[in-house]
Structure formats: C-alpha cells, structure tokens
Amino acid sequence: MARALFFLACGLALLASSIASAAHVEHYFHVRDTAVRRLCRDIVITTVNGSLPGPTIQVHEGDSLVVHVLNDSPYPITIHWHGVFQYLSAWSDGTENTTQCPIRPGESFTYRMIITGQEGTLFWHAHSQALQATVHGGLIIRPRRGRSYPFPKPFREFPIIFGEWWNDSVVRVTSAALARGNGPDHSKAFTLNGQPGVLQPCSADSIFKMKLIQGKTYLLRLINSALNMQFFFKIAYHKMTVVAVDACYTNPMETEVVVIAPGQTVDVLLKADQQPGSYYMAALNFISWDGIPHEYKAATGIITYQNAETSTPPLMPILPFQNDSSTAFTFHSNLTELVNGPHYVPFPQEVDENMFVTVSMGVLPCQKNATCKGPFGKRLSGSMNNQSFQFPKLSLLEAFYYNVSGIYTTDFPDHPPGPYDFTKQSNNFNEALINVNGTTRLKKLKFNSTVQIVFQNTAQISYESHPMHLHGMDFYVLAQGFGNYDPVNDPKKFNLVNPQRRNTIAMPADGWAVIRFRANNPGTWLLHCHVDMHLLWGQSMVFEVENGPIPSTSLPPPPPDLPQCSDLESVANRNSPMLSES
Known part of the structure; x- marks a missing residue:
C-alpha cells in the first residue's frame, strides 16, 4: 500500500x-x-x-x-x-x-x-x-x-560529482572490514558523474562530456561524494577561478588545480579561452597518509569546443604527484570569504567555549567471540579526544526533545586526557595512547554561544588529512598549519577579517586547524570525519545546542511520519548480490 x-x-x-x-x-x-x-x-x-x-x-x-x-x-x-x-x-x-x-x-x-x-x-x-x-x-x-x-552570470552550469567505485556491494565491503577490525578493501576506480573514464577498462564509451563554445564562461559545480579520497582536479591547458566553497562565496582565486576533500564542494568559473579542440579533465586522489600509496588511475572526462576537429585526440592535463601536500595546503589555506557578499554574516569576535580536540586513530577491544586483525589483536577505531562515539538505538534528537535519560551524557571533554607530542612518529603504535573509550558523550552548548575548536591531528597508528564536517551550521576557518599547535604563536596567524566559511575542513595531515562557529540552531548536530570508514569507526562527536528563549528559537515537535526506532541488525546485514562477472 x-x-x-x-x-x-x-x-x-x-x-x-x-x-x-x-x-x-x-x-x-x-x-x-x-x-x-x-x-x-x-x-x-x-x-x-x-x-x-x-x-x-x-x-x-x-x-x-x-x-x-x-x-x-x-x-x-x-x-x-x-x-x-x-x-x-x-x-x-x-x-x-x-x-x-x-x-x-x-x-x-x-x-x-x-x-x-x-x-x-x-x-x-x-x-x-x-x-x-x-x-x-x-x-x-x-x-x-x-x-x-x-x-x-555564466553561460551554462555543469555539476560534476567525484566518486569511488567498488566491484562489490559497498555495504559488504565495509561490513567485512568492521568485522575484521581493520581497513576495508580499496576502491577499484574513481568516477566523474558516475563514470570512470578512458583510463579504466570498458569505460571509454560512457565517459562524461561537456560541450563548450569558445569565449563563453561556464560555472562548474564540483562535489566530492567519494567515501575516502581527496582529489586533485585539473583541465588540460585551462585555468579556473574559485568563487565559492560549501555554498559560501569566496574572493575570486585563480588556480590551475582544485583540491577537494570528501564532503566539500567548490564552485569554479571556467572560461573557454583555448583553441577549439578536445581536452581531458582529470581527478586523481591526493595521498595524505604515510606508507606506500595504492596505485590508482585518474577519473577522466572530456570538454570539447563547438566546431572542434573531432579526429584530434584530447589533450591530457599534467596532474600533481599524489602526495603533493604543499599544493593541497596552498589551495586549502588561501581561500577567503567574500565580505559583504550575499548572506555574509559578520565574523564573531568573542568566544564563549574553547575546545582542543585531537583527531586520531586508535583501537578498541575485539568484540566477543570475534577475531580482530587490527593492531595488538584489537579493532581499529576513530576517536576525538580519545572518545570513540557509539550511536544509541534511539535517535539522539528524540532523546533531546523528550528529555529521555540514559541515552547519552553531556560531558564530552574539552581536551584530550593529557598532553603529549601529538605528531611525533614514535607515538605511532604507543599502546598507552591508542587505546580509546567507546562512549556516547555529547557537548552541551547554550543557544547563540560562540565556539572555537583547535583540531589537532595526531600520528597515532597513521597520519592523514581528516575532512571534519559540522552539521546544522557553517564555521569559519581561522588558520591551519603543520606540526603541533602552538597556543602562543599560532594565534598570531589567525585571519580575523575575512576567514573562509564552510561546513567541511580538510585538516592537514600531521597538522592542525582552528575553526569558530555560532551555535544558533537548537538540536543535536553531528561533527565527524567525512572519510566514511572513519565515521563508522567512531570518529565523531555531537553537539547538543539548547533551545533559545522564545518559541521561534526552539526545536518544534517531530513530524508524525518520523521513522520509528527498532532493532534493525538483521536487516542491516543483508547484502546486494552481484549479478554476474565478465
């Protein structure tokens, strides 16, 4: 029915x-x-x-x-x-x-x-x-x-979505990794609007294509929906101008390469100012972690000028090296907000809540009657301030609205348990540091309070860039850098005039980033790493933003068709079958 x-x-x-x-x-x-x-x-x-x-x-x-x-x-x-x-x-x-x-x-x-x-x-x-x-x-x-x-106004707009492809059910792949307690199998290819492109087998005939008219300007709406990967994106012989990130306008920034992390969007203007012909666009993953990178081929698409000679093969862009952290950092750190542009909100100068949050990989005990293949025979876990978030069976927002006790606590720590050299490589497998706690601890915020967070990446188990995404509110990126955050000297680097505003920040591997936001939206809001496996491992926390003083600043009741909570374990473990294999 x-x-x-x-x-x-x-x-x-x-x-x-x-x-x-x-x-x-x-x-x-x-x-x-x-x-x-x-x-x-x-x-x-x-x-x-x-x-x-x-x-x-x-x-x-x-x-x-x-x-x-x-x-x-x-x-x-x-x-x-x-x-x-x-x-x-x-x-x-x-x-x-x-x-x-x-x-x-x-x-x-x-x-x-x-x-x-x-x-x-x-x-x-x-x-x-x-x-x-x-x-x-x-x-x-x-x-x-x-x-x-x-x-x-651009002549035309093109959304381009970056993705990853597995030759299997992605649910089966991640469920197997969770059961083993270690990392999942690598994806087999990258995609642009669902298509891998000419560098992958059986993919050339369905490649994503754009048709351009010489002299016209186009708006490319770039979206990274990949589960795990940041990307370098280039178009052969063409420059791009960044005009917005995460639905926030920026001061125009010309670039030959765009760097985009999972969960981020970037709007660029592309002027069709080259000789009529065909040119490849390409997306190759940025390897931010240590160790030997898995071999990947770039996802490709084609732009073709109207009246171009069709017999000439497209030109391929020269992409950065996969581990070019300097190019990635330069792109991410040079963006600034378009002050007094549409929907500009003055930057909050006063801070009510200060937090220092380590973003780490760690381990939890192996589940009962299971064999785990993570470090020390345990299962990998993501954590923030040594807390690996455990989601309850009831939704947190319902518990907040109905004041249900016993579902969560509001004592998420503002700091890690103790100081140490966060980026020191010898701490990589320090068992005293990588054991974390599985908890459901939220951070309570007063309505309209201003929160500043110093995200500190660590070298525990591995170091890599973590794209941290906040639900329900944008934040300002004050500064970012490498090494351990210096509370004396690094605040001198803060941009307090026109910091970029967005909802997802790719914090540097082996580094730190500082954000600030106003908690003006009542409810329970997730803050998490947008690498999907890290979220499944518990690399997240939740803010409980209290209601404001009047009805128009208070959370309304739930809709009548809100899904009911129940034990879904048997349903969640089903897997989609593969039809056939050539």
Whole structure:
C-alpha cells in the first residue's frame, strides 16, 4: 500500500508542478537496487530513481523543499542534506541515529526544509552503512528570484560529482572490514558523474562530456561524494577561478588545480579561452597518509569546443604527484570569504567555549567471540579526544526533545586526557595512547554561544588529512598549519577579517586547524570525519545546542511520519548480490 500511494503521489505531483508555487519544490526519491555495468562487470547497486548519480535538486534561496523518500532497498537508510542549515528543521537533517532512526525497507519518510540564508552548491547523500557511495546527488541553490550572482552570470552550469567505485556491494565491503577490525578493501576506480573514464577498462564509451563554445564562461559545480579520497582536479591547458566553497562565496582565486576533500564542494568559473579542440579533465586522489600509496588511475572526462576537429585526440592535463601536500595546503589555506557578499554574516569576535580536540586513530577491544586483525589483536577505531562515539538505538534528537535519560551524557571533554607530542612518529603504535573509550558523550552548548575548536591531528597508528564536517551550521576557518599547535604563536596567524566559511575542513595531515562557529540552531548536530570508514569507526562527536528563549528559537515537535526506532541488525546485514562477472 505504501508503494502504491507513493507512485500515485508522484503522478499527482507532476500534474500539479505546472500550477504549483515556484517557491515550493517537491521531489520523490525511490531508493532501490539497480543493475549497472562498470569496469566490464554487471553489478547491483543501491540508487535513487535508478540513476548514478541520483537526481540533481535545484532550488532558489528562500524556497521550501519537500522530498518524499520511499525505501525499496534491502537496507535501512537515511538521506542527509549535506550543508543545509536545517534551522528549526533538525528532524530533516537525515543523520542516522542522531536526528532520526533510519527508514526501514518498504517504508517512507518525507524530508521538509526551508532553504534560507545560503546559496551555491551542496549535495545530498545516504548517511547509512557507506551507501553514500552510490546514493548521492547534487543540490544547487540559486540566488533568490530577482537577485544575481556576485560574479558575471555564466553561460551554462555543469555539476560534476567525484566518486569511488567498488566491484562489490559497498555495504559488504565495509561490513567485512568492521568485522575484521581493520581497513576495508580499496576502491577499484574513481568516477566523474558516475563514470570512470578512458583510463579504466570498458569505460571509454560512457565517459562524461561537456560541450563548450569558445569565449563563453561556464560555472562548474564540483562535489566530492567519494567515501575516502581527496582529489586533485585539473583541465588540460585551462585555468579556473574559485568563487565559492560549501555554498559560501569566496574572493575570486585563480588556480590551475582544485583540491577537494570528501564532503566539500567548490564552485569554479571556467572560461573557454583555448583553441577549439578536445581536452581531458582529470581527478586523481591526493595521498595524505604515510606508507606506500595504492596505485590508482585518474577519473577522466572530456570538454570539447563547438566546431572542434573531432579526429584530434584530447589533450591530457599534467596532474600533481599524489602526495603533493604543499599544493593541497596552498589551495586549502588561501581561500577567503567574500565580505559583504550575499548572506555574509559578520565574523564573531568573542568566544564563549574553547575546545582542543585531537583527531586520531586508535583501537578498541575485539568484540566477543570475534577475531580482530587490527593492531595488538584489537579493532581499529576513530576517536576525538580519545572518545570513540557509539550511536544509541534511539535517535539522539528524540532523546533531546523528550528529555529521555540514559541515552547519552553531556560531558564530552574539552581536551584530550593529557598532553603529549601529538605528531611525533614514535607515538605511532604507543599502546598507552591508542587505546580509546567507546562512549556516547555529547557537548552541551547554550543557544547563540560562540565556539572555537583547535583540531589537532595526531600520528597515532597513521597520519592523514581528516575532512571534519559540522552539521546544522557553517564555521569559519581561522588558520591551519603543520606540526603541533602552538597556543602562543599560532594565534598570531589567525585571519580575523575575512576567514573562509564552510561546513567541511580538510585538516592537514600531521597538522592542525582552528575553526569558530555560532551555535544558533537548537538540536543535536553531528561533527565527524567525512572519510566514511572513519565515521563508522567512531570518529565523531555531537553537539547538543539548547533551545533559545522564545518559541521561534526552539526545536518544534517531530513530524508524525518520523521513522520509528527498532532493532534493525538483521536487516542491516543483508547484502546486494552481484549479478554476474565478465
């Protein structure tokens, strides 16, 4: 019955779309398993509406967005609207066991939100069991009707989504890694808009292509929905101008290469100013960790000028070395906000809460009757201040709203247990440091308080760049650097005038980053590493932002169709079968 009503509603929505208000945008997501062919193999993946990537949602700032989700997949699932503030609509954030319990197979849920106070490029993705790998799509927020971009209007826009590809069920891959207690198998390829490109077998005929007219300017909306990888992105013989990151406008920054971490978006202007011809665009992963890098080939697409000679092969860009941390740091650290641009919010100068948070890998005891292959026979774990977050069966937001005791505590530590040389390589496998605690400890914040966090990366087990993503609010990036944070000298490097504003920061490997944000959105908001396996390992924490003093600053009650919580373990362990293998 739920499925029949869903498809009836789809038809009625299409019929009404021509007469509905332009300020009301409605979509229907049918989550189901779909057979696709990649890398010479037929495989079943979970998709939205049968496509990879899923549908691109386009709204204007100020619109209301309603998305009806029917889950016909074998997995419980949530859909997260990555970067959307969700002011007073925290129930629609789509974060499993933080703001809701997942939508069970055969059931549905409607996400409702007002898109206000931001414009640019965001995206949506599954926030359950690594399903983001194939369940994702773009979310484009254009200026409010009657308003314009803070740069010349481009001739055309292209969303480009970066992804990873496995020749197996991604749920099976990550579940096996969790059971073993060590890292998952590497992905087999990278993708641009779902296609690997010419460097991979059986992929040349379905490569992503763009058609350009010489002299025109185009807006490329770059989205990194990969589970694990940062990317270098270049277009042969073309420069790009960055104009926004994470739906926040920046001062224009010209560059030959874009660096984009999981969870980040970057808007660039591309001027078609070269000789008519064909040129490859390419995305190769940035290796931020130590050790021998796994061999990868770049994902590729093609731009072709109108009236170009088709017999001439495309030109390939020269990409940075995979471990070029200098290029990555230069790109990430040189961005600044467009002061007094659309939706500019004055930078908060006073700080109410100071936190120093170590972001580390560690170990937890092996589960009962299991054999773990992590360090010291234990299972790998991600942690923040030595706390590895354990999600409860009930959603944290429901526990917050109904004041349910015994689900979590609000004593997340502001500092790690003790000081040590965080980036010293000899601490790599120091057992006294890598043993962490599995807890459900939140940090309580007063409404409208200003929080400053020093993120300190560590060398425990390995060192790598962690893309830290905050739900429900943007933050300002004051500074970032390498080594141990120096509380005396590093504050002198803070940009207190026009720091970049975003929702995901790629903190340097073997380094630190400082962010500041205003807690002006009541609810429970996840802060986590956007490397998916690190999130599954517990590299996250949650802020409980208290209600404000009046009803318009307080969390409203949950919607009547909010998914109910129950034991989903048997359902979650199902795996999609592979159809065949060539």
